[in-house]
Structures are given as structure tokens and as C-alpha cells.
Amino acid sequence: ETGVTQSPTHLIKTRGQQVTLRCSSQSGHNTVSWYQQALGQGPQFIFQYYREEENGRGNFPPRFSGLQFPNYSSELNVNALELDDSALYLCASSLASLAGGPGSEQFFGPGTRLTVL
């Protein structure tokens, strides 16, 4: 069983550019959530994907967008990068039941450290 993997590990971009981050979910998991973790803070929920559709979004602007693929891997895209977008971006995978129900365990990848200059 493989865990959650993310790429790249580190990334440096300049303000106004666009970035794509990638995540492979843990084997058997069908749901991917993305979080932003600023330095010294707890992770903040960006959005979640289930069955290739956005299944919920936190308080992030539309320039943050994502995709989930049939193999449950996912991408996070950020357009028009701003300095405040500098953070560790975390992907977490989980197994959601069709009926919903209590929060399921989420397993995090190592993250992508994004620096915007």
C-alpha cells in the first residue's frame, strides 16, 4: 500500500505566474482534499474532490482551482500568484462513503513548498 505522494517538493514562482501542484492519493482512497498551511499556522481547507467533482470549498478565491482524475489523483492550480500564496500545500486522501456520515480519516502527503517572489 502506497501513501499519499505530492510533486514537486519545492517550487519558486514570481507574482502573477500560474502553478500546478500534483497529488496521488493513497491506494483505495477516492477523495482528495487540498489544504494551505502558512508558516506557523494550521492547515486551511481549500477544496475537496470526490468522483472527479468539487465536493466542497473553503474560503479561497476562484483563482484556486483543481481537478481529480479517474485514478483519483488530483491537481491544484493557482492563477495570478500573489506573495501571500507562499505556503506549504498539502494534499490529503480519504475514503468517503456514498451515504456520507462521520468524518473519515484523512492521510496527508509531505506537501509542496511554494515560494512566490
Place this chain on the structure above:
Amino acid sequence: QQQVKQSPQSLIVQKGGISIINCAYENTAFDYFPWYQQFPGKGPALLIAIRPDVSEKKEGRFTISFNKSAKQFSLHIMDSQPGDSATYFCAASKKSGYSTLTFGKGTMLLVSP
């Protein structure tokens, strides 16, 4: 509005001592309360979790105490070791069509040798 409040912000404990981290939540719809451990440069790792139908859960040296009426829960690390030095996050999730975690701001724990 911060839905999960965590304290203290930092904690220094001697080796062999007990580390205690506290969290309080506001949303009574929360029904899943995990604790995550994060080392520098790594993603958070699930440590232990509890649901509100029990008041305590123990796994090895780690124990969660849960007080539903007070809307509080805490992590106790018994016999703390230098290898436990990390940042700890409490989180909460609610029953809904999807589950997402609301995190506290974290506690930086240092266990001195």
C-alpha cells in the same frame, strides 16, 4: 471565526514528563476529533482520533480526553520523549455530505533530554 481553539502555543516538557495540549470547539455538529503530529518539512501524520460517543481513548503513550458538554478535548502524552518534539494540531470534522478538517493553530512541543 476560529472554530477550533488550541492551547498552549508552545510547550517545553522534560523527558519522562506528561505533555498536555488542549482544544476547544464551537460547532456542535463536529463529530470526529483527530490529532496530528507534524515534523519540520513534513506533512501532518494522524496520531489518534476520537468520536464523541466516548470520553477517553488511549493508544500507547497517547491519550485523548473528551468533554462533550464543555466542547473540549485534550491530548496527553505520557512519558514524553525527545522524539516527540514536533508540532501537534487538533482538528475537528462534522457529519455532512463530505468531511473536511478544521484545524487548531498548533502547539510546538519541545521535550528536553
